[in-house]
Amino acid sequence: MYDVIIIGAGAAGLTAAIYTCRKKLKTLIVSIDVGGQTNVTSHIENYPGTGAMHGVELMRRFQDEAVGFGAELIMGKANKVEKIENKFKVFLANGEAYECKGLILAYGKVPKSLGIEGEEKFMGRGVSTCVTCDLPLYKNRDVAVIGGGNSAVEGALESATIAKKVYLVHRRDAFRADEVTVEKLKNNPRIELIFNSVPTKVIGEKNVDGIEVENIITKERKALKVDGIFIEIGYVVDTSFVQHLVKVNEKKEIIVDERGNTSHPGIFACGDITPVPFKQTVIAAGEGAKSALECYRWLTGGKGAVLDWTH
Ligand SMILES: Cc1cc2nc3c(=O)[nH]c(=O)nc-3n(C[C@H](O)[C@H](O)[C@H](O)COP(=O)(O)OP(=O)(O)OC[C@H]3O[C@@H](n4cnc5c(N)ncnc54)[C@H](O)[C@@H]3O)c2cc1C
Structure with a gap:
């Protein structure tokens, strides 16, 4: 049983993991890949503090920090989420399932497909x-x-x-x-x-x-x-497997409040999977941090989180 499961290891999910781990929450990240869309940017120039670098390298640093603070990382595609009493169960396409008290959805966008003969057969093999x-x-x-x-x-x-x-x-x-x-x-x-x-x-x-x-x-x-x-025809959000739990907008993005709460208590969302404007790596990272702190606040009954350094 994990305190938190984060679905997605892009900028949002990895940053969320850094924050949950630093709050000593037992954290599992499940993801199809590590780095997400940022990986495809060969020259990311607008992530502050790092200088221009390949997106893969930037995301490797995020991963090292998240894992360094104690996050467990499992590769796989989440395809079902169930609420069972006071916990959530996340199912992966390979049949594995993991349980948690709080769930952070950070699985961004997936590449659009052409829908033509042979495309699926040769995906990843040509x-x-x-x-x-x-x-x-x-x-x-x-x-x-x-x-x-x-x-x-x-x-x-x-x-x-x-x-x-x-x-x-x-x-x-x-x-x-x-x-x-x-x-x-x-x-x-x-x-x-x-x-x-x-x-x-x-x-x-x-x-x-x-x-x-x-x-x-x-x-x-x-x-x-x-x-x-x-x-290379763009990306779409695929929220089909969580729509029985959380509200989505007309673009199927998961609706969140300013702290990353979804319509379902205990489920948080961040990054490109939400309607937050200006889809960028730095914004996804910031939203990830915010949703992790809000998740911590929720798990501790509102007692634990520093909401603002001035309070
Ligand atoms: C071509 C291109 C160029 C860009 N250039 C820039 C730029 O120069 N600067 C900038 O700041 N931003 C840029 N962006 C935008 C930036 O990459 C995104 O805003 C950012 O990656 C969003 O991060 P995220 O973590 O929300 O989602 P993503 O990066 O999409 O990460 C989502 C993660 O979830 C995983 N995942 C998806 N579905 C599942 C599932 N069902 N189960 C488990 N895991 C799943 C994915 O494998 C991935 O690891 C660019 C985007 C593109 C496409």
Whole structure:
């Protein structure tokens, strides 16, 4: 039995763990990965006090501190939460389950999928949602990047530093990225832009051999021969497995008050999974700290927490 289970090991969850552990609460973090979305930022420049660094390195430091203060970390996907008498039971996709008195939901956002044939089959084995994490596998090979926002454009530029050929497939004929970056893209000889097109199928038997794309104007389909596919079409919140316990807004974000309380006593939420504006690493970290202190206050019946240094 844990005092606190934190679902998600991104900036919000790891910071929450630092705070709960420093309050001597027995803390378990369960997460699919460590670092979350911050990992995909190769050059994070707006996290104060660290200087510019790779997001993976910044998150490694968060992890070291959380674990250093005593947090236990288990890798896995939470897919069910139940309230049983005075405790919560968190179930993982592998069948394991853990119990706690207080629960902090910090599981951010998950990458959007295309929903096309072959995508799920090859996810993690040729299809990826993280250029920065998986690009080293494609040295001198051909890849396709799908999307038209900043992360797709930057993903294509990063891919062109390692891959032999990069197709950037976008459903429109202009990018939603800043002009300087788009200019770099157009001048890169390794990048071929495929406009007005959507992916329709991942091609391959044992490995990815290519991707089929359809021109949405002419309806013509063609196969691009690639070894790897990066889906960079943004992120969504998935709160389906907690909606029987906590209230969500129209975007399915978990509604919290200014201290991170959800609509259910004993369940707190923080970071990108909540409606808190300006989704940023530093904000997620701050919200994580706040929800952990509020969780501590709740667990101690309002007696223990320092709410303000002036009181
Ligand atoms: C391309 C891109 C660039 C960005 N650039 C910047 C930037 O330069 N500066 C900046 O400050 N911010 C940037 N951001 C935003 C920043 O990364 C996020 O605001 C921040 O990561 C949110 O942290 P979080 O902990 O709330 O969620 P996340 O980072 O999303 O972490 C959530 C964690 O929960 C885990 N998880 C998800 N579902 C489950 C589940 N069911 N069970 C268990 N674990 C689960 C995930 O694996 C992950 O570890 C960027 C985001 C993106 C996508």
